[in-house]
Amino acid sequence: MHTDTERCLRAVRSKDARFDGWFFTAVLTTGIYCRPSCPVVPPKAENMVFHPSAASCQQAGFRACKRCRPDTSPGSPEWNARADSVARAMRLIHDGIVDREGVTGLAGRLGYSQRQIERQLLAELGAGPLALARAQRAQTARLLIETTTLPMAEVAFAAGFSSIRTFNDTVREVFALAPTELRARGARRSDAAAPGPRTPGVISLRLPFRAPLTPDNLFGHLAATAVPGVEEWRDGAYRRTLRLPYGHGIVALTPRPDHIACRLALTDPRDLTVAISRCRRMLDLDADPVAVDEQLRTDPLLAPLVDKAPGRRVPGTVDAAEFAVRAVLGQQVSTAAARTHAARLVTAYGTPVDDPEGGLTHLFPTTDALAALDPESLALPRSRRATLTTLVAALADGTLPLGTDSDWDEARARLHALPGFGPWTVEVIAMRALGDPDAFLPGDLGVRRSAQALGLPSTPAALTARAAAWRPWRAYAVQYLWATEDHAINILPA
Template sequence: MDDEARYEAVSSRDARFDGEFFFAVTTTGIYCRPSCPAVTPKRVNVRFFPSAAAAQSAGFRACRRCRPDAVPGSAAWNVRADLVGRAMRFIGDGVVDREGVGGLARRLGYSARQVQRQLTAELGAGPVALARARRAHTARVLLQTTSLPVTELAFAAGFASIRQFNDTIREIYAGTPSELRAAAQRPHGAAARPSPSGIPLRLAYRGPYAAAEIFDFLQVRAVPGVEEMRGARGDRTYRRTLRLAYGSGIAEVDEHGGARPRRKPPAGLVCPAARGADGGWLECRLRLTDLRDLSTAVQRLRRLFDLDADPYAVAERLGADPRLARLVAERPGLRSPGTVDPEELAVRTVLGGPPERAAELVRSYGKPLDVADGGLTHLFPAPGELTGAEVEEPVRALCTALADGAVLLDAGTDRGAAERALAALPGVGPRTAAYIRMRGLGDPDVRTGTGTGTGSAAGTAGAAGVADAWRPWGAYALHYLWSAGRLRPGEMPG
């Protein structure tokens, strides 16, 4: 998009572009998401930015009305495998907060100067500014959803000092922490109170969202003790334990969520394959033993539910293929679920079998929760805890490779290198490695060969060119084939 097309999206308050870019108004000093309901500013007074951090670095404050820091992330970071894409995934997972810019650079295999230069050139902000924007958003959420003392809250959000915290909040939100907290309390007429159900959050997404299908997918794969699904279809709550950097947690995500009212975009911006609502959110609650894990936990849940996807781009690409056109029309907003823990996903995939097999592993080697919560009793065991376990050789080999760093499955790892290393392990093979790459590393594409496996799928996509025609959305094509029964659930092409 050029700036004129971006301004057209702003004029129509088109939610499809929330998170893809931001706009700022020079006369007010405020930056917004494209769908902000405020009066559209004059074009001469508008500047565009590729990230919230870039707008903040340019001196603009976040709009209190549209909360531009709470939009879905750009789908580009899921697609891209270059330095910038990998860096953004690492920053989202909290690497800069935990390890600094030097740690980020080491994980990427580049110098800190090179990382700074490339991020600034493309996003208008370096890793420190991007991490700062992330911390500010976490702080706002904690201010408005908990009654934590400000001192404790500031360090939980990742700030190094109270002064840094106060200065950042004033600069980004044009108010003090106390004013932000008071603004959240006024509609309810009461002070914020700790909730036994956890910190309430809204996990935003763009476009249509096939919630029933993704909850179905998670329900049949739920490992007892680590995951559970409550309620009936259409009103379910997915619950699971989380193993995080500073502690553990329990997450609850509701199926029904909420939706934005539909707005018809101008003719020049209509995607012919787009259907459904213009975005919405899933209701979430998080209980954490250490609040410093909040933003990392949120980002991992976003990857699990594929909330940063661009369903319009997926529908446009796959809906143009006659093999998939009807499936895309029948299931708008179908997503490609990821995982909250790539190492857990890898172990479960290589172990194979029904979820009860993994549950036996959890009961034997997983860390029990201090207090069981319904059906949630354990954390899934880390690979290092399974290297000496009585498990099959492929699982032991995988866990050894993960524990000693021979295979890396962190958020911003090189996906190609990880897939090759996985495929080289005994008992893994290319199809299993491709599945782990798709779900564990959140790759929206998948390529394991020129065919599509066996059975009725053989006539669906047998030529090498079909996989190319679906790029970079091959993972979504697989989910359409799985949901329609043209491939057996979990079957990979090849």
């Protein structure tokens, strides 16, 4: 979008927050870059240039605006709505792969050479993987500086910097403030917004999103399907345990009118970036609801549902392998029965954790741990035991890679090849675990009932034909159809 100068100018002049994260405005006369919705008076058109990423702005020598804080914008919706190599690379970078495995690891996961990945990212984002990872480290450093009392040396290494000097230089270059000055500003802002002491070891922050957002089905689904010990709804927040690269954590997510309040307790602060990225994916916070709803409104039978509660999101997951296991446990049984089966696995094979603030007790079991389970101990039909054990074996030995870098079509093909995987299971995994916005469940009973009630075709073939006009947002159409039913997944818990 950054190449469409006239469109960018209109967004900046109208301070349109819907375009935050789509592009960034760099001001030649001041040397700063802003989000489109920056509240300051827009500069003259000839003094503005537009960039596709914060990293591109920083690489061009611009500093982040202290007023609009462009580094805290929602992410571009493109990276979760596409399956090409650039989108997959961006999802991996957000998940911290470059910091943990370097550019070599990023390229290896994507099946390209380092030079190919560099070229593709530079062409589309104006910055290579190292610059993109550096921009992300700077944002993580800012969060840790402003929301914790960690010594600066610990902040530097937790954010992924290799040295204190690099950390200091980057913070000064990106934010035009020394780390200690940034902490002082953050303390004043925090005290004004929420006076009172901070909880030691807990990081509190806001997760931004593009409005509108209807939280009912999003949090209702997560709460209604919560696995005891791993997830819970408590005091108006969805809470769950997180297995992370360097340790584990517990997150509490609370819907607010203009943001999601996030409280993170981490055993290792180096996991902050990854934890935030996974929570954002789970809540689908980088979606572009305006684009989605405009497309779905073109169907006159769907339009009333969209107008009634615009901005529905697709509830995702923080761990694709975990969700795949839970999808199999949920085949042809009630939500309550699926939770019971999952809870038994958690108790038997999960890793215990302490939760001083609630009732969470375990991390969901790893696939390696589940690979050791005795099929005869499962209170499931024999065919479902075979499906589960085959899935777990494929996940454990790497023949079924599921993650942020998955090729959606390839993952579907590998899932279909496993015994017991029909269209419903494959598509629900594609929708909620892999994040494909066009995943579709025409054979789902709830979808068919809702379609029939609305006057839409109710047979899978006919509904699929009708839904061609909803592409590439059919996963969102499913959320609107599900929301017509009186079910706990559609109700925001009290």
